[in-house]
Amino acid sequence: MVSFSIVSGKGGVGKSLVAYSLSYFFSKKRKVISLDADPLGSLRYYFNIYSFNKVIKTYSSEKAFVIRKSKDKSLINLCPFNAIYFDKEIKVNRLLCEGCHKCEYYSNVFKVKKVKNGEIRVKKLNKNLMYIGIYLYPGEHSSGKLVSEAITFARNIYYDCFIIDAPATIGCETIASLQESDFAILVLEPSLPSLYYAKRVKELIDKMNMKYFVVINKSTLNEKIKEKIKKEFKRKVIGEISYRKEIIDFVSKGEDVLKIGSLKEELKAVYERIQLGSP
């Protein structure tokens, strides 16, 4: 059994490419769950998924509702998040409500209810490979909890390799992903913004006492900065993937990127290195 997360901090550096190809290689010998922890995730386009076997609605967010009409303006002061306002009558701004229950404690005008905030989407690709994705309804909160729910859902399925494609940034979804992982794979591109972000991700990984590998994607983009990354991460670097603009063409047309033979070789080398053992 092995679980790991693909992280980067900065977006668009190639997390989904790495997650997709590792899912593919691992599924040759093991039962793999490939989980996209990004509500805007790209992973399903690499798998060319347009429909799901199962969609589970999630209720991982709570909001206050007005259940008795009121014109009492003093109720506005109840909310520490300024979510209660007066517009002809007392109302709650759902975007500001944190679901803290304070209004409900003091006044029977309000009731806090669980609200539908998103979906867990499941697709069985073959007997060894299952995709799980999440979707957050626009404007809803608690995407970190949504990721945790998707992970819990995955934990109830039998598998022996769990690959999580984390979103850009190092917010709640990424932290939820890392908490479930044995190690991380940090993907970078040779650009200063990517390196800057990666150092912040490394801080988080160190803080969580985790081990990690580094993969340099688009490695031919800038030689000088590639060397800088190698100097920074030294032996953690386990693979380089050349810059190929056709990847974006392939994914946009719904074609399998692993049909690009030279790319497949480079990604397979990363897979083989991971198989040798943890970082």
Added chain:
Amino acid sequence: MIAVSGGKGGVGKSTVAVMKVKDFLERNKKVILLDLDIFAPNDHVIIGKSLGEKIKDVFIEYPKINEKKCKKCFLCLKACKNNAILKLNYPKIIKENCKRCFLCKEVCPYNAIEIEKEKIGEIYLNKVSDNFYLISGRIKVGIEEGRELIKEAIEIAKRIREKEKFDEIIIDTTAGLNCNVINAIREVNKVIIVSEDSLLGYNSLKEFIKLAKKLNLKFEVVINKYEGRVKRIVNYLKRNKIKFKFIDYSKKIEELYSGGNLWYLFQ
């Protein structure tokens, strides 16, 4: 205030924000760039500058049990519906679950709940030139949500705009559609939604437009790195009568960006 955002990461939000700054400077306007990519504000990196001077530490407040005063009545635990108080020998606050509403403090008959401050981040100011200030908000690693940091940084930018007569504030946000993006764009006059010419960009663009409509925000779209690859994007934007612009794919911009030299665009 204008925000530059867009959902998917790596589409060029920061590049577009910097180009926007350039537009203002060329028209002799004074502009503040507010970098609210709070996990790793890196606009200073792409223009080859530093974060500048730290101008503010941002703190948030948590309730804390004073065990000397606590009589173990556990009224706080009964009041809290967020599972943020644990029943040990004394009540214990679980920070991860605490929403910081301080209801526990209000219901305590013995005044045994006090306020504890925790630093969550820092705000920096780089006075790049008389007409261009860069303000960056950076959150401490491991803190998930930056509502207070974002709010404080926006307040500071507004105060500087008033005091030093700046014409515009341009906010650069994190990737995603989460609360950190919503808090950064909620009060702006317009959002520039940046996307890229790919299927992934198309999907994220549609989601972001839904969010902007939900927030009642005015918006326009920039399709970055355009090469005519995904025809559906243009069809979609035209069909929905959405104002949009292209930025053609440019190897030059890609190179300047990767090396932290985007500032050359200004010379």
